[in-house]
Each structure stands twice: as C-alpha cells, then as structure tokens.
Amino acid sequence: MPIMTPDCVESASEEMLPMYGMVLSGDTPSLIADLRSIENDLRYAARLFERVAHTSSDGEPDLRRALYDAGAIAYRRGFTSGRSLVTKGRSRSKVPDDILHSLDPEARRAHEAVLERANTHIAHRVSEAEQGRVLLLLNNPSLGQAIQGIGYFSARFVGPSVEDALRDVEVAQLLADSVAAFVQIVQGELIEAAKDRDLESLYDSATPMGD
Numbered sequence: 015m016p017i018m019t020p021d022c023v024e025s026a027s028e029e030m031l032p033m034y035g036m037v038l039s040g041d042t043p044s045l046i047a048d049l050r051s052i053e054n055d056l057r058y059a060a061r062l063f064e065r066v067a068h069t070s071s072d073g074e075p076d077l078r079r080a081l082y083d084a085g086a087i088a089y090r091r092g093f094t095s096g097r098s099l100v101t102k103g104r105s106r107s108k109v110p111d112d113i114l115h116s117l118d119p120e121a122r123r124a125h126e127a128v129l130e131r132a133n134t135h136i137a138h139r140v141s142e143a144e145q146g147r148v149l150l151l152l153n154n155p156s157l158g159q160a161i162q163g164i165g166y167f168s169a170r171f172v173g174p175s176v177e178d179a180l181r182d183v184e185v186a187q188l189l190a191d192s193v194a195a196f197v198q199i200v201q202g203e204l205i206e207a208a209k210d211r212d213l214e215s216l217y218d219s220a221t222p223m224g225d
Contacts, residue, residue: 034220042204044100048107049197051099052092056190059089060183067179082173086132089186092193093129113192117185124178124185135171 062085069078098104117125146168153160173179208216 032222032224034217035223036216036220038204039100041101042200044098044104045107046197046200046204047099049109049193049200052107052109053190053193053197055088055091056186056193059085060186060190061085062088063179063182063186066173067176067183069173071173078173079171082179083136085182085186086128086136089128089182090132090137092189109189109193110196113189113196116192117188120181121185121188124181125189127174127178128182128185131171 062081066078066081066085069081071078092109094108096106098106114122114125146166149165149167151162151165153162174182
C-alpha cells in the first residue's frame with residue numbers, strides 16, 4: 015500500500031473541537047485541488063534543487079543526478095497534461111498563464127531551461143545532455159598492429175551549476191507562492207458562494223473531520 019501524507023487543515027475550530035467537512039465537486043473545487051497539488055510539486059522541486067546546489071558532482075554524481083531528475087520531473091508536472099484530482103474525465107489544471115507571464119526574463123529563461131531538460135533529457139533521451147561514442151580499439155603500433163576490442167565512452171548531464179540550481183530554487187518557490195496566492199483568491203470566492211446557501215443544509219451534508 016502506498017504511503018500517503020495528507021496536508022494539514024489550515025484552520026482549527028475553537029476549543030480544539032473537530033470541524034465538519036463537506037466534500038465538494040465541480041469546476042472550482044477541481045481547480046483548487048489541482049493547483050494545490052501543483053504548489054506541492056513546486057515546493058518539493060525547490061527543496062530538491064536546493065540539495066542539488068549543495069551536492070558535489072565529483073563525489074556524488076549519482077545522488078546529484080537523482081536529485082535533479084526528480085526535481086525537474088516534479089516541476090514539470092505543473093505545465094503538462096494530467097488527470098484532475100477531483101473530477102473524473104477532466105484534464106488537470108496547469109499553472110495559470112498570468113503567473114508565467116509575470117516572470118522576469120531571467121526567471122523565464124531558468125523556467126524554460128528546467129522544462130527543456132525534463133522534456134528532452136530526463137523524460138525522453140533526445141538532447142545533447144547525454145552523449146556516447148563506440149570505438150574500435152587498436153593496439154599501439156609500436157607493440158604490433160592488432161585489434162584489441164570495442165570501447166564505449168559516455169558523458170551525462172548530472173545537474174546544473176550551483177548558480178543555476180539556486181536560481182531554479184528561486185523560480186520554483188516564486189511560482190509556488192504565486193499559485194498559492196491565486197488559490198487563496200479562488201477559495202475566497204468559493205466561501206462567498208457558500209454563504210448564499212442554507213447553513214443547515216450544509217451541515218446535513220457534512221461529517222466531523224477525522225471520522
């Protein structure tokens with residue numbers, strides 16, 4: 015069974031009594047759930063990029079590569095297609111265009127670089143970030159001409175420079191903060207809409223949290 019780690023409820027009832035919750039469906043709850051998931055992915059990516067910046071490519075290349083690959087894939091999730099968490103058959107929402115358009119040129123370049131590496135090197139091997147050569151190995155002529163065998167030499171991208179990794183941290187955190195602020199606005203609108211409904215009927219559809 016997979017390990018699930020639920021997010022904490024943001025507010026608590028007075029006297030620490032359990033709150034009641036009513037499961038919501040529809041476009042707005044779907045948008046909130048999808049963007050919350052994307053925010054979590056971006057913050058996770060930022061933490062991994064931070065570790066990349068402090069991991070040596072000489073001493074721990076496998077660890078550095080694993081950290082960056084995982085971070086880039088998590089980052090990429092906010093900008094690719096997927097299934098909605100709430101509404102079956104609905105495509106998952108992405109980071110709103112207005113948030114991307116608000117990035118300054120340097121942040122936009124860093125953003126596009128992460129996506130390019132994730133799409134063309136990590137998810138699909140179609141870039142120059144991994145190279146290989148197969149050689150026919152010949153004996154040194156001074157020892158006599160002869161075929162010795164086949165050699166393979168490779169070079170692989172194991173993460174960006176420390177400076178670029180730290181810039182990736184900043185961009186991921188900035189996007190996560192912007193998504194969180196956008197969600198707060200949407201949640202406020204949903205609360206206002208709920209206030210127009212009969213409160214007693216809402217409680218009839220709710221159950222104590224934690225049950």
